[in-house]
């Protein structure tokens with residue numbers, strides 16, 4: 374086939390018919406489960422102010438320093454949203470959602486944009502679903518958030534994964550830990566990778582997230598943050614772990630788990646799957662108790678997670694999990710001659726009104742070609758309409774799966790198909 378002149382940008386993909394059914398099935402599961410957890414959906418714009426993302430996600434993060442798609446138009450600086458926590462927090466503050474009372478339990482589904490190097494499971498436009506629970510300090514909120522995330526995978530049948538949890542501390546514990554990390558890493562600074570050396574002063578905890586070979590030996594022996602948590606933060610973390618046990622959610626404590634955004638405090642977690650290859654993170658999240666204030670709102674503890682939908686679908690494929698049936702149509706009207714075509718056209722709406730999905734030939738094809746098309750469309754039935762059938766008021770209803778035929782009036786056909 375000739376190469377198309379215009380194609381999608383690298384790392385951005387079309388979701389075509391045949392694929393889209395899986396997406397809709399996944400979205401339906403997310404909406405259903407969210408309703409069971411009493412989460413409310415929130416939809417925010419694709420474009421946000423650059424300043425919000427820089428402040429929210431953090432100037433020194435990979436997302437902000439390397440991956441955002443940003444542009445200027447007039448006097449405004451726009452960014453294609455790379456994640457949704459900062460935008461949801463913006464919306465919460467802008468619309469004073471705290472005034473609705475209680476904690477706000479929000480969820481979202483939608484596209485995100487990061488200018489990363491594309492590979493399997495890593496795109497420049499990708500989709501996430503996630504939740505944000507705002508206004509609660511309680512470890513119950515952390516655990517409900519994790520439970521919702523786990524529920525989605527469990528419902529789909531993806532059970533082979535690892536939940537890693539850690540506490541990244543509150544600001545006080547973190548300062549103590551950063552000092553300890555610098556003391557530990559400092560003498561070997563010149564042996565660390567270049568990126569890690571850059572992170573040493575401002576954000577030494579991010580060194581723990583390094584994938585560079587030369588850093589691994591030092592990371593393995595590094596002090597662990599748990600030893601530096603103050604009493605309150607330690608208690609919060611212990612409660613999170615105890616509630617996870619109460620819910621029989623298995624986890625591994627990973628003392629070196631840090632996340633890619635600056636806003637996390639206290640609980641951090643990540644779900645990985647061995648079925649995914651090198652991009653093995655299915656989902657991740659944690660607490661961000663300071664973010665609301667950071668972007669101009671009232672002091673509001675909060676916790677959330679985001680999950681990659683492409684990766685979830687890759688895992689389904691690896692595990693041979695079918696989220697959706699192949700597309701089909703209830704009945705295909707095969708019509709021969711102008712009068713029959715007109716009859717079919719004017720009877721399609723009646724079938725549809727009765728809840729039956731239906732289509733007809735739009736290309737004036739022969740009967741044989743129309744029957745072939747009915748097969749291609751995966752029709753359960755075909756109704757054959759020619760001049761004899763019109764004169765008699767009886768039509769051939771063919772069961773395409775079982776190759777059986779019967780002669781029925783239009784009303785009988787509708788009755789039979791509608792009662793299936």
Ligand code: AMP
Nearest residue numbers: 494495496499654655656657679680681
């Ligand atoms: P993050 O917002 O970075 O915590 O990512 C949350 C989840 O989104 C990850 O665990 C991935 O499943 C997914 N994700 C992040 N970046 C990408 C990407 N570039 N392409 C596909 N999925 C992604």
